[in-house]
Amino acid sequence: MIWDLDLLILLLVVSCALAAITVKDLLSATVIFGVYSFLMCLLWAEMGAVDVAFTEATVGAGVSTVLFIAAILHTSRRSKD
Amino acid sequence: MKLLQERTEKQKFGESLIIQTAVRMMVPFIQLFGLYVIVHGHYSPGGGFQGGVILGASFVLLALAFDLRTSVRYMSERVNNTLGNVGVLIYTGVAVLCALFGGLFLDYSALDAIIPLGPIAWRSFGIFLVEVGVGLAVMSIMVSLFWDLGSGGEMDEGL
Numbered sequence: 001m002i003w004d005l006d007l008l009i010l011l012l013v014v015s016c017a018l019a020a021i022t023v024k025d026l027l028s029a030t031v032i033f034g035v036y037s038f039l040m041c042l043l044w045a046e047m048g049a050v051d052v053a054f055t056e057a058t059v060g061a062g063v064s065t066v067l068f069i070a071a072i073l074h075t076s077r078r079s080k081d
Numbered sequence: 082m083k084l085l086q087e088r089t090e091k092q093k094f095g096e097s098l099i100i101q102t103a104v105r106m107m108v109p110f111i112q113l114f115g116l117y118v119i120v121h122g123h124y125s126p127g128g129g130f131q132g133g134v135i136l137g138a139s140f141v142l143l144a145l146a147f148d149l150r151t152s153v154r155y156m157s158e159r160v161n162n163t164l165g166n167v168g169v170l171i172y173t174g175v176a177v178l179c180a181l182f183g184g185l186f187l188d189y190s191a192l193d194a195i196i197p198l199g200p201i202a203w204r205s206f207g208i209f210l211v212e213v214g215v216g217l218a219v220m221s222i223m224v225s226l227f228w229d230l231g232s233g234g235e236m237d238e239g240l
Contacts, residue, residue, distance in 0.1 A: 051128070054118075055134075058135055063227075067230055070227065070231045071230060
């Protein structure tokens with residue numbers, strides 16, 4: 001574990017999470033959420049939990065992004081609140 | 082060049098020759114990698130769940146780059162449902178077989194009574210059988226989740 005690399009990735013994760021809940025465009029929020037998942041995957045792999053990182057990369061960044069986009073295409077793209 | 086222009090004029094909105102060719106070349110390797118992850122799951126990172134998601138993602142990629150009918154042509158809905166149910170059956174079947182032959186539920190060393198390989202070899206081989214079952218079930222669920230979500234349950238053109 002390299003703690004400065006951890007801190008850098010953690011800061012990026014927190015900023016991605018804040019961006020994903022503040023942005024109005026739902027498609028952009030989904031893409032930012034995919035970036036969040038990949039950074040989370042990097043963090044898991046860096047901490048030595050390779051199995052969790054693998055799951056995060058396949059499910060979090062791969063399939064759930066596609067499912068979110070499929071759900072957005074059936075609703076409106078802009079969020080109202 | 083003329084042929085390429087005519088083909089470009091004919092294609093529908095959202096279809097791209099580059100993406101379709103790339104996906105057609107990538108899908109076999111993605112599926113091979115998914116099988117590798119499932120088979121090597123019990124002594125390296127990965128396993129049934131992750132390999133199943135990778136296998137399912139290859140069909141999702143086909144449905145995204147072409148349309149939903151293309152992915153249904155490669156794996157029909159009936160085959161998909163059968164594979165998912167067979168996966169769950171393998172998982173619970175191995176577990177119940179262990180219980181029937183005198184061990185606990187999912188205690189693979191009890192399967193030594195069927196084929197005598199030794200309890201240690203059976204512990205390794207039993208987790209492999211369970212991983213295959215989990216992989217099949219997860220692949221089927223991921224593909225049918227995308228099919229139903231992408232087409233509203235109608236299985237037509239899709240996204």
